[in-house]
Amino acid sequence: MSTESRLRIVWIYPDLLSTYGDRGNLLIIERRAALRGFAVECIEVRSDQSLPEHGDIYLLGGGEDGPQALAAQRLRADGGLHRAVVRGAVAFAVCAGYQLLGESFFAKGAQYPGLHLLDLKSDRGPSRAVGELAGEVNPALGLPPLTGFENHGGRTHLGPEAHPLAEITTGIGNNGTDEGAWRGRVLGTYLHGPALARNPALSDLLLLWATGVTPTPINDTWPERLRRERLAAVGFR
Ligand code: GLN
DSSP, rough: TTTTTTEEEEEEOTSSSSTTTTHHHHHHHHHHHHHHHEEEEEEEEEETTTTOOOEEEEEEOOHHHHHHHHHHHHHHHHHHHHHHHHHTTTEEETHHHHHTTSSSETTTTTTEEOSSSEEEOOOOEEEEEEEEEEEEEEEGGOOOOOOEEEEEEEEEOTTTTTTEEEEEEEEEEESSSSSEEEEEEEEEEBBBBBBHHOHHHHHHHHHHHHHOOOOOOOOOOHHHHHEEEEEETOOOO
């Protein structure tokens, strides 16, 4: 975090990457940080603007193929996200945003280079993955089960330097077996919902990574009710 103790959350390209309520991830992390007493600054960066490099948490959402390809092209040309991550910033990316953090992805029948921030590649699957997505999180992260929904045509294959985020119990995720990936402080997922509204513990993990401070407990009665309902719908007890 910056020396002025202000948590800076950067919402990347809302004009290109913001499907299925992913903007809610910004609202959730802002709110949960404020409840822990952090002064928060939210910075929305459109695709014709350069990316600030002093952010603490960078958020990317999902997108259709065309906007996804354009976003990847602009982020590669800009270079700011890469420099921020190398400096130690947190990045959290959903679906199209997740795919473009890898080595390459497919959009509209063509292969595009990604940002090489996660060791993974995406191609196209035999069918579109649409519906509830749930799984047990990699024990190294110490999080409760993930819940959300997915809607993507791509499939993602992790290389040895990316850890799978979760083991699938419902849905397709990366490839029908695992879901999402992380390395260091960069974490990607296919979960919409928005992901951080349905998985507040994941939001708090990002907050811990960004601030170095374990978030204090807050009243999660309502998010817990939502989680219980959604997880019960896919067979969790
Ligand atoms: N365009 C990508 C795909 O279909 C990502 C879709 C999304 O972000 N929901 O795989």
